[in-house]
Amino acid sequence: MHAIEVEGLTKTVGDDRQLFAQLAMTIEAGELVAITGESGIGKSTLLNILAGLDDADSGDVRIEGTALAPLDEAARTRLRRERIGFVFQAFHILPYLTLEQNVALPLALIAPDAAAAKVRAGEMLAEVGLATRGRDYARDLSGGELQRVAIARALVHRPAVILADEPTGNLDPDTAARILDLFARAVRSRGAAAVIVTHSAATAAVADRVLTLTSSGLVAASRAATVAGG
Incomplete structure (x- = not known):
């Protein structure tokens, strides 16, 4: 069973403008x-369809075998809470x-065990290098620290699928590189399937x-290629 399976996905918007057709992966x-x-091609729309936040015109999306x-x-909503994590x-x-x-927060939506949620949140903050900051307020954090918190929140309920939409777009290059390395290691260590939409x-x-x-549709891209904006 695949973590994510997409077959024959087609989506149009506005005055019948086709974003993509017969997409499969x-x-x-x-x-x-x-x-x-390219900008406007529908990358974020595809991510929303994978999350069940938007509907395709035709085709199927399955998360761990469950058709959306x-x-x-x-x-x-239950599927998103239990099986999907988001990084924005x-x-x-x-x-x-x-x-x-x-x-x-994701744990509170699944089960009301506040004590267990606190312990698990503390463990995740430690994993992203914020072990001593649990009682600090988010308003006092830098952009890089906020994104570390976002990664911890996305992973805290051990989702099968992680969806990330331009997760480092607001960060400087050095901070972005550190956050990406942290994100990749955290996702892989849990055996989650992750999709990053990025320019x-x-x-x-x-x-x-x-x-x-x-x-x-989707085509394999060269790692050396310059990625189009947006």
Whole structure:
């Protein structure tokens, strides 16, 4: 069973503008795949479809064998909470919660064991190098520290799938390189399947595979190629 399986995915927007058609791919547990492509081609839309946040016009997406299309919104929400972790460019960390509280949020949505969630959040903060910062407030952190918290939050509930949308787009190159290395090691150590949508060649370079999204599907990309913007 593949961690992520996509078959025959087609998506149009607006006045019947086709983003992509008959898109197909499989991603295995423990594999990190980067998806690149021109601005406006639909990279973020594809990520939203993989998460069950948007619908394709046709085709199938399966997460660990579970097809998304037949699920109602409540079932999709449960699947996201239990099996998917998200890392966003804008972090989406709540500034007036502590780091520990931010990281524990996914666990609170799954099970109400506050004590266990606190322990697990502390473990994840230690893993991303913030062991002593659990009681600090997110509003006091740098961009690199915020992204470390975002990675800890995405992984805390041990999801099977990690989806990342331009996860280092707001960071300087040196900080971005450190965060990418941390992200890749954390994902692989858990055997999760990860998809990174990016316009950055440096970000794509950490992946096991790089795929370029085009209007006719996904094609293998050269690691040495310059990645188009957006």
